[in-house]
Structure formats: structure tokens, C-alpha cells
Amino acid sequence: MHPRVQEVTERLIERSRKTRERYLAMMAAAASEGPQRARLPCANFAHGVAGCGVADDKQRLRLMNEVNVAIVSAYNDMLSAHQPYEHFPNVIKEALREVGSVGQFAGGVPAMCDGVTQGEPGMEMSLASREVIAMSTVVALSHNMFDAALMLGICDKIVPGLMIGALRFGYLPTVFVPGGPMPSGIPNKEKAEVRQRFAEGKATREELLDSEMKSYHSPGTCTFYGTANTNQVVMEIMGLHLPGASFVNPYTPMRDALTREAALQVTRLTSQTGNYLPLCRIVDEKSIVNSVVALNATGGSTNHTLHIPAFARAAGIQLTWEDMADLSAVTPTLAKVYPNGSADVNHFHAAGGVGFMVRTLLDAGLLHEDVNTVMGHGLRRYTQEPCLEDGRLVWREGATHSLDENILRPADRPFSPEGGLRVLDGNLGRGVTKISAVAPEHRVVEAPARVFADQAELAEAFKAGELERDFIAVVRFQGPKANGMPELHKLTPFLGVLQDRGFKVALVTDGRMSGASGKVPAAIHVSPEAIDGGPLARVRDGDIIRVDGETGELFIRVDAAEWAARELAPPPSDRGIGYGRELFAFMRNAFSPAEKGASAFTEALEELE
Structure with missing residues (x-):
């Protein structure tokens, strides 16, 4: 390991020792004594299965050696990134039935689009929506019915909110399921030039609207490297996605195959299989350090200086800005994706993507390899990429070199010797x-x-x-x-x-x-x-x-x-009249300082710990 990465990891472990031990003890107690559908009274259990649309699902849920997977989704069809999730629950349920398991749609979480609300009063609910999503996730998982969980979310506050909520149920095996980016639209440089010309009064509103609609043009995540796509890199390098899953476009055979496999893989991590691996044993100090390295290596969103400390604290880990900056100082910038370059995330994925980044950062001693992932132990598995052979999903070795060094470079030939944070x-x-x-x-x-x-x-x-x-x-x-x-x-x-x-x-x-x-x-x-x-x-x-x-x-x-x-x-004076902003006043009053994640939960978690 690079000595600075090792140093930051060790001090993070030491700083978090008491709070992390308390968190893991809570998770262990919950796993052995907590929510289990076998302990539900008969009337409660009957309520829990009454809505099953397939008779066999009811019978399977009566057999406690069968796995019941909670589906928590941020689907809505106003957000391009989350629109593809409309058909994911059926894909997941069908895959689970084939192996004798059950999937239940446990709950939805809100998902607002910062792109729609930018500059509008509604944007003042954006960060608070992360806390609402965390609470909604907890509500979805609160029914004592589940052996594992799948988290369906992509964008800015959604993934961190899902993480915070899921980590409070960290005794459940959990896989995060991405939806993928939309295909590339007009070049990002062209979009930025039209925006700037409009600001100068040199382009009409019609020209600006035409440019924007050619950029944001179909279902899928926006293709610039903002918070949503930083989320995807962070989740994959933390081992919470399937390898290579982040940037496969929606409505493709590969995307559906990865969704099916995520459903199957989470069942393999349950206690019923004897290979129990809960979320709390994947998200630890080393995986948090890996997430920060990934953020810095890609020049990712500054929003993660709020989000990573916030969800780290939900796992009893006390990450600071100094930790993040110290890692940035030794993490080379390996990617140039808009706004840090002209390429988009589809180009990044084609050039080698997350798999190549994992390979070169591991080889440079900048990532911890000895971590748990949803694929088992060891991050080296994430150098692989998925492919379809006769319709069957398999993994093969990923790119060993960048296919375009204008977009993605190895650690020994970076764009910059530091991450820039x-x-x-x-x-x-x-x-x-x-x-x-x-x-x-x-x-x-x-x-x-x-x-x-x-x-x-x-x-x-x-x-x-x-x-x-x-x-x-x-x-x-x-x-x-x-x-x-x-x-x-x-x-x-x-x-x-x-x-x-x-x-x-x-x-x-x-x-x-x-x-x-x-x-x-x-x-x-x-x-x-x-x-x-x-x-x-x-x-x-x-x-x-x-x-x-x-x-x-x-x-x-x-x-x-x-x-x-x-x-x-x-x-x-308050300009947010007509947006329901007043309902969030209690949450604004509870927000912690930015370095602690600007979270409404910080004080409650500190009291608990």
C-alpha cells in the first residue's frame, strides 16, 4: 500500500474504533435477535404475504429457508435516470422465482432531479431529500419480512440516502442496482459553448433549448461526470455493484442480464446459503478509503465531501475532510470526463472504465484489495467486465490498458499527480x-x-x-x-x-x-x-x-x-412560497456542519454511539 493511504486508513480506524465497534455490535444483535419473519405472529405474517401476486410466492415465504428479497426503488418516470427502473422489479422477481426465492417491492423512495430544480426554489429541498430517502428506506425495510435487499437508485441524493438507510439495516445482504447512462448526445463542449453564449446574450432561448434537449434526450443517467455518475464509480469501487455494472446503457440485453444477476447474487450472500455477507461487513474503513480514492482519481463531484462522510457515519466511521484531502494529495487524476474534459461517461466506459481504474490503482497500491464485496472477498474481481455468451452472463478480464489516453490514463502517466480536492x-x-x-x-x-x-x-x-x-x-x-x-x-x-x-x-x-x-x-x-x-x-x-x-x-x-x-x-427573506419548503424547517434546524455531512442524523447517531 502507498504509505499515505495506509496512514489515513489507520488513523480512520483508530478514530472510529468506539463508534464502529458499537455499530457492528448493533448489527450483530439485530442479525441474531432482530427482524425475522419466522418470529412474526400469524396475523402479521398474513398481512405481509397477502399482496403476493403469485400463489407460489406465498408458499415459499412460509418456508423460512427460502430467501425473501426487499426491492427498494427510486423509480419515477419524470427523471430520465430512474425511468428505466419501471420494469426492473418484474425482471428481479422472475429471476428470484427461478431459484426458489421471492422478491417483494418493499417501498419507493422519492427522487428529485437537481437538473430540473437548478436555480428554482424547489432546489432548496434537494439535500434534505437525501434524509427523506434514508428514512423512506428504513420504513421500507421495517416490516421484519426480508433476508436481503436490492437498492435501485442512481442520482445525486438518492444513492447516499439509500446508503444511509440501508446501513441502519446493515445486517442484511444488500446489492445496489444501477440503471445506466443514456446514450451520448451532442458533445459536452458544444453544450457548454451554447450555455455560455446564451449567458452573454449571443444565443437565443430557442437555440439554448434545442442544445439542451439534444444533450438530455432519452432515458438513462445524464452523461456528464456530475454527482450521479460519481455515485456509480464510488458504489462499484466499494464493491456494492456487480463488476462493470455502472455504465451499461438501459434497455439493452446486458443491462437486463446484470439486473437479473444482481437479484441472484444477493441471495447467495444470505444466511440460508451458509455464505452470509451483510452490508455492514462490506462497508468498512478500507472501503470508505477506496471510495475517496475513486472520487479523487476521477475528479468527481464535490457533493461527495458531504455524502461520503454522511454515509460513513451511518456505519460508525468518522471520516474527515483532512482524510479526503490527504488522500487527494497522493491520488493521481486518471480521468478527463466533462466538466473536467470533453468526453462523457460512455466514452470513459469504452476507454476501459471502472475496471481499468481498479486495475491501475490496485497496481499502484492506492486501493485496498483485501476488502469484502458483493462478489465475495477481494477487489481484484472488479478488474473484470461482463459479457454475454450465447445469452449467458459471464465475466472476462477487462482492459489492461486505456483505449484512449485522452480520457483515461494509467496511474504512472496521469493527467495530474493529485486528485485536486x-x-x-x-x-x-x-x-x-x-x-x-x-x-x-x-x-x-x-x-x-x-x-x-x-x-x-x-x-x-x-x-x-x-x-x-x-x-x-x-x-x-x-x-x-x-x-x-x-x-x-x-x-x-x-x-x-x-x-x-x-x-x-x-x-x-x-x-x-x-x-x-x-x-x-x-x-x-x-x-x-x-x-x-x-x-x-x-x-x-x-x-x-x-x-x-x-x-x-x-x-x-x-x-x-x-x-x-x-x-x-x-x-x-424566504422566496420559497408555494413549494412546501416550510415542512422541512425542522430538518434544516437539525443539519450538522458541512464537514459532518450536512446531515440531520448526525446528532442522533452521535448520541446513539
Whole structure:
């Protein structure tokens, strides 16, 4: 193992020792004493099987040596990524019946699309939806009927929410089942150019809409490398997908074959087979480290600086931003996928994909090989790729070299020697930045502040011609407690235009940028957040701020006495009328700081531990 990876792993194990031991003890007790349908009273059991559409399923469920698999799905047909899940339950149930097992659709979880809600008040429910998904997963699994579980989800908050909920039932064997990306549309570079021309007033709304619909054009996950596709890489390298399953397109024979095999594989991990391997024994400190290495090696979404710590804590593991940044410092960037490059995830998959990444990172000593996966022990199995031979699913050895080094490279010839994720710290607070798509000449910005209450204010200032200069945009009151921490993706075209015009620009915010954030330097997730009296609430227009992505500095140059005497700015008025935002007030009040995952569950889990 690389010494830095080993060092981070060891300190993570030591820091988490008490909480991890407590979690595993809870899981062991639940496995031996907890929910089992054999212990249900007769009336309860009858309720649990009354809805079975096939008579044989009822009889099988009366036999306690048969496996009952819970299906938890984020299906809806408004989201392109989740629309293919419509037919997955039937595929799964048929596969399970063939081996004498049963599948029951245990419950659905909500799935909202950040792409639809970007810049709209509905986006303020996005991060909170992760907690709702976790709770919905727990409700789905609460019926004491199941021996294993399949999690059907892909996008931004859905997979982390499913993870948090499933880990509280970590004594169940669990496989995550992806749906796959849509086929490639227009090139990402072309899409980005039209967006930027529209921001400058050089393209019409009709041209913009035509471009966007040619990009997001069919069922399947969006093909840029944002949070949804980072989820897929993270799940596969953690050993929670079948090998090679992440980026197979929906509505193909291979996709259906992988779905069937996921159903069969989870039955092989149950106690009935004698090869019991629950989720809690797959998600451990080493697999969490592997997930962070995968994030950094691909230049993945900064949203995972929230999500990985959040679901790690659900397994009793206390991951910090320092851990993530220290791993980033020694993890080479191996992939260039939009917004970090021009290729999309289909091109990444064709060039060698996750299987090649696992191979080269294992060979470089940057991934733990001695981990449990849904395929058994050892991550080396994930260098293989699936194929169909006479309609039968088999695995063969995957790519031993990249088929396109403009997209994917080996660890000894990376695009960058580091992953690009860094912690920023200073008298303005503490946050993170991702520099993998930021040109070296743009990584350090020192300029006057221009303060905004939201991204709409910045857009108005841009259109009024007020931003034709060097400045640092401070967009505050965007943290989890203030308004649910919506993504600020709509800032990217405006700031990108100004940077291209030769101005030094950067962003500082207690909010978050999209997983598709790119070339403009940004200090994000800054905490304490403004509504908690954090330093951003004291910033005024004209204050000199330094954002240094090289040294990790985040400073404001204001006389200490003047700074201490300043009053805190009041939060803006609520603009979310008509969206039900008020129902989430209790959750916003409970959100932890960003470094602890911006989670409503942190305090409850800490009390339990």
C-alpha cells in the first residue's frame, strides 16, 4: 500500500474504533435477535404475504429457508435516470422465482432531479431529500419480512440516502442496482459553448433549448461526470455493484442480464446459503478509503465531501475532510470526463472504465484489495467486465490498458499527480475546493468582494454590466440550515464568461456547487455558515479576499478591530412560497456542519454511539 493511504486508513480506524465497534455490535444483535419473519405472529405474517401476486410466492415465504428479497426503488418516470427502473422489479422477481426465492417491492423512495430544480426554489429541498430517502428506506425495510435487499437508485441524493438507510439495516445482504447512462448526445463542449453564449446574450432561448434537449434526450443517467455518475464509480469501487455494472446503457440485453444477476447474487450472500455477507461487513474503513480514492482519481463531484462522510457515519466511521484531502494529495487524476474534459461517461466506459481504474490503482497500491464485496472477498474481481455468451452472463478480464489516453490514463502517466480536492481554511471559515478543472493560472485569486444573497442577484448584476472587473463573489446564506444548501450551478456560465474575458474571478459560498462545477475557482461548503454567525455574515462589498487553491488559504484582509465590531448581516427573506419548503424547517434546524455531512442524523447517531 502507498504509505499515505495506509496512514489515513489507520488513523480512520483508530478514530472510529468506539463508534464502529458499537455499530457492528448493533448489527450483530439485530442479525441474531432482530427482524425475522419466522418470529412474526400469524396475523402479521398474513398481512405481509397477502399482496403476493403469485400463489407460489406465498408458499415459499412460509418456508423460512427460502430467501425473501426487499426491492427498494427510486423509480419515477419524470427523471430520465430512474425511468428505466419501471420494469426492473418484474425482471428481479422472475429471476428470484427461478431459484426458489421471492422478491417483494418493499417501498419507493422519492427522487428529485437537481437538473430540473437548478436555480428554482424547489432546489432548496434537494439535500434534505437525501434524509427523506434514508428514512423512506428504513420504513421500507421495517416490516421484519426480508433476508436481503436490492437498492435501485442512481442520482445525486438518492444513492447516499439509500446508503444511509440501508446501513441502519446493515445486517442484511444488500446489492445496489444501477440503471445506466443514456446514450451520448451532442458533445459536452458544444453544450457548454451554447450555455455560455446564451449567458452573454449571443444565443437565443430557442437555440439554448434545442442544445439542451439534444444533450438530455432519452432515458438513462445524464452523461456528464456530475454527482450521479460519481455515485456509480464510488458504489462499484466499494464493491456494492456487480463488476462493470455502472455504465451499461438501459434497455439493452446486458443491462437486463446484470439486473437479473444482481437479484441472484444477493441471495447467495444470505444466511440460508451458509455464505452470509451483510452490508455492514462490506462497508468498512478500507472501503470508505477506496471510495475517496475513486472520487479523487476521477475528479468527481464535490457533493461527495458531504455524502461520503454522511454515509460513513451511518456505519460508525468518522471520516474527515483532512482524510479526503490527504488522500487527494497522493491520488493521481486518471480521468478527463466533462466538466473536467470533453468526453462523457460512455466514452470513459469504452476507454476501459471502472475496471481499468481498479486495475491501475490496485497496481499502484492506492486501493485496498483485501476488502469484502458483493462478489465475495477481494477487489481484484472488479478488474473484470461482463459479457454475454450465447445469452449467458459471464465475466472476462477487462482492459489492461486505456483505449484512449485522452480520457483515461494509467496511474504512472496521469493527467495530474493529485486528485485536486483541497481543504481551505482561514479567517473566513473552512471549506473545500476542487481544482482538477481549474487552470493553474486561475487557482489563486485575490480581489475585492462583491456580496450576493443568492445566485439570482449575481445574474442580475452580470446582465446589468456591473461585474466587468476582478472580484470575488460571496454568495452567502446558502448553507444547510439557511435554506437547505441548494446547488449554485447557474453561477457557472456567468463567472466562466468573466474569466474568459480576462478578469480574475472566484466564488466563496457556504452553499455548494453542482457536481458539474468546473473551471472557475470556488471555495464551497464554507462553515460556520452565515446564518450561524459565520464569518461570511460580516463580509462587505470591497473587502479584499484571497482564495488560494495552492496553499489552502481562505482569508479576508480587514483590520481585526473593525472586523470584530461589524454587525452580522441579516438573512434574506424566504422566496420559497408555494413549494412546501416550510415542512422541512425542522430538518434544516437539525443539519450538522458541512464537514459532518450536512446531515440531520448526525446528532442522533452521535448520541446513539
